[in-house]
Each structure stands twice: as C-alpha cells, then as structure tokens.
Amino acid sequence: MNNHPEQRHFTRIPFDAKIRVMQTEGGQSWAGTLLDISLNGALVIRPDDWPVQMGEPVQLELQLGEDPQTCLHMDTTVAHIEDTRVGLHCKQMDLDTATHLHRLLELNLGDPELLKRELSELIQHH
Numbered sequence: 451m452n453n454h455p456e457q458r459h460f461t462r463i464p465f466d467a468k469i470r471v472m473q474t475e476g477g478q479s480w481a482g483t484l485l486d487i488s489l490n491g492a493l494v495i496r497p498d499d500w501p502v503q504m505g506e507p508v509q510l511e512l513q514l515g516e517d518p519q520t521c522l523h524m525d526t527t528v529a530h531i532e533d534t535r536v537g538l539h540c541k542q543m544d545l546d547t548a549t550h551l552h553r554l555l556e557l558n559l560g561d562p563e564l565l566k567r568e569l570s571e572l573i574q575h576h
Contacts, residue, residue: 460488461555462486462487462488463488463555466483466484467484467513468483468512468513469492469512470510471494471508471509473507474507474509474525480500482494482495487551490540492510493536502531503528504530505528506527507541508538509523509526510538522550522551524538524540527539
C-alpha cells in the first residue's frame with residue numbers, strides 16, 4: 451500500500467538499466483535494477499541484501515550503455531520503500547550527470563516544452 455502523498459512534479463520515464471547504490475556512510479554498495487528516472491529522482495528494485503532505511507543517504511550510479519564516460523551519479527535519499535521498490539529523491543548531481551540526464555529525458559519525453567517547464571521547476575526547488 452502506498453502511504454505517501456502523491457508529490458510528483460517531474461515526469462518519470464521507464465528505463466531498464468543496471469545500477470549501483472552506495473551508502474554515503476559506511477561505503478557498502480549493492481547492484482540493482484532501475485525502473486524509472488526523472489530530473490528529481492529514481493525508482494529502483496531493491497537488492498535483496500540491501501538493509502534500506504527511510505531517509506538514508508545513498509549515491510546512485512547508473513551507466514548508460516557501454517561507455518564508462520556516460521555514467522550518471524546522483525546523491526539521493528531514500529524517499530519511500532514499497533515491497534521490492536525503493537524511491538530515491540535526488541539531492542545533488544554533477545554537471546555531466548545533469549547533461550546526460552537532460553538528453554535522456556529529451557529523447558524519451560518527446561516534448562521540449564514539458565522538459566523546459568520541469569527544468570524551471572527543478573531550479574526553483576533547489
């Protein structure tokens with residue numbers, strides 16, 4: 451059951467990819483699978499051995515394709531946990547990640563105006 455109010459302001463795009471989540475404190479990491487991504491976060495399938503906790507700070511790493519230069523890095527916090535799914539709220543990303551994510555969303559949304567509005571909203575909230 452979903453106990454958190456719907457607060458989504460950013461369009462999520464389905465994106466099946468391998469990810470790694472790393473504890474900000476402690477340094478442990480787990481391999482997992484991305485379900486979808488937006489400018490403001492991601493939804494991942496929870497790795498079986500990840501003892502995830504609400505509000506936990508983790509780094510999300512996602513490699514786009516075979517080129518290690520196209521790796522997205524987001525500093526996130528665990529926003530919600532539902533069975534095998536974990537929602538991550540993006541707190542910070544580097545410029546390269548923002549550029550690659552912008553391009554990925556642009557290609558998948560197909561609506562440049564929607565992306566422009568979401569970028570504007572992201573800037574206002576951060």
